[in-house]
Amino acid sequence: MGHESTGEQAIFLKDVLVFLFAAGVIVPAFRALKLPAVAGFLIAGILLGPHGLGTFEHLWGPLQFITVSEPEAAAPFAELGILFLLFLLGLELSFRNLWQMKRIVFGAGGMQAILSAVLIGLLLWSFGVPATAAAVVGLALALSSTAIVMQVLTSEHRAAGPAGRTALGVLLFQDILVAPILIFVSFLAPANDADIASSIVRALVEGLIAVVLIVGVGRFVLQYVFRLAARTGGRDFLMALTLFVVIGAAVITASAGLSVALGAFLAGLVLGETEFRHQTEVDLDPFKGLLLGIFFMTVGMSIDLATVVDLAPVVLGGLAGLMILKMVVSWVACRIFAGPAPLATEASLLLAPAGEFAFVVMAAATAAGVVGTGVATPVTAIAGLSMFLIPLTSRIGVQIAKRMKTPASDKMPAQSFAEQEGHVVIAGFGRVGRAIARILDEEHANIVILDRNFQSVQQGRAEGWQISLGDAARKEMLEVSGAAGASLFVVTVDDPVSAERMVRAIRSIRPNVPIFARARDAEHGKTLRQAGASFVIPDAIEAGLQLAGRALEEFGYPVETVRDKLGAERDEAYRKASES
Incomplete structure (x- = not known):
């Protein structure tokens, strides 16, 4: 047992070194070639995974030292990256702004997810896939990638723009759908005789309780606990408390059958209402980047190149069909509920690929005997390849949207902007x-x-x-x-x-x-x-803050410390100003 444990630890440490080598050397090399970081991590995952160079270990033994042997061991760290991403996105929004997005979340999100699932399922059924398996695959592929889409938007400074907000609204609705989809899969299992109606009602009640608990505790308790930690322990305690809040909220929603990403997002919304928002963003950003990189590498490792080659006509044809179908449905949904054609085009190209939850749904369906491996294998390959294309589809969407917005001539734009929305x-x-x-x-x-x-x-x-x-x-x-x-x-x-x-x-x-x-x-x-x-910024406050910041720098305070102090003082000054 001791030798087995030592061997497992050695493999784990070796895999950690491979991950860090990819993050510190390979991905920066790709960045030097003007390749997005997300694409760099995905390519590194394909190359260094068991389906890449790992397949040649039997030909040359030393390859085992530069490949990942157990990708599943990185899953917890990859999930933390997704949590941090959604948490930081929640910090940028507020409950008021989220409520203003309800038309996008439930209108565009509902239409995109439901119509995509129905059309994909019907198409598969027409090709001879059993009805239950076709339904599950349709639901799995209808979902898009929250992690990759929002990371691409954030890195390109587009998350706050109209297309970014539209994509986020649709993705939030998809996150809410994960729990009902998994309940549906478990009900379809041959050995299951549970009542689906009671299961769904129970899941809805548990989910509502989880959301109310997170929001209630956050609104009435969180701010005071953070202030206590700030007074008694400084940044170390605040970091520990932040991690506790993010993971704790994720555990609560997961216990209720909801997405862990939804819990982290709600925690960010709540903490974003406090004066600790800026410091939290600064503290967590490096962790988010590294852990998300691990997630993207695990996605790359899930792409079995041998399967893609063996089933090339099915995989590539399915990939093209999926992208076209979801792009059309997403465009129509965003055009109806979100805004003009350029916005719908940009958002639809972000939402067309599949997402990380496709792997979760397919794994659950395969384990339950609802979907056979003959269907699951090409579906997971299609999902992985489509996620790999997100950085490319994102850039294509931006370029097409720009051309749609550009006038045919060099004339001055019209004086009236009365028809615009969301600006x-x-x-x-x-x-x-x-x-x-x-x-x-x-x-x-x-x-x-x-x-x-x-x-x-x-x-x-x-x-x-x-x-x-x-x-x-x-x-x-x-x-x-x-x-x-x-x-x-x-x-x-x-x-x-x-x-x-x-x-x-x-x-x-x-x-x-x-x-x-x-x-x-x-x-x-x-x-x-x-x-x-709604919000007033007195010039005197900003002038005082800038002068104080310059004075602290003159006294030798680090720039990061000055930024954190000014952020906290700014929030407090505006809070007092709003109460006066």
């Missing part, structure tokens, strides 16, 4: 307005600008901005800016009277839309909040 309206295009526009544009947000200065408008239009000459305090100008479909308004003008009028005008036609406004001082901020602003 950000910025009132004022001075230094502050320009800074906000640049940052949002880097995240591929759709921006419409109003300004009263003719020269600023003329210069902005020459630079390619969607900008119109007009006063945002006038309702007719707000209508021109597409106020009816805007998702956010930002008022940046420094004139107190004009800023107040603009906020009141916006609030009069959009009672519930978020309005961010710039204030000269705390008193002006109070006036803007009374006028209807």
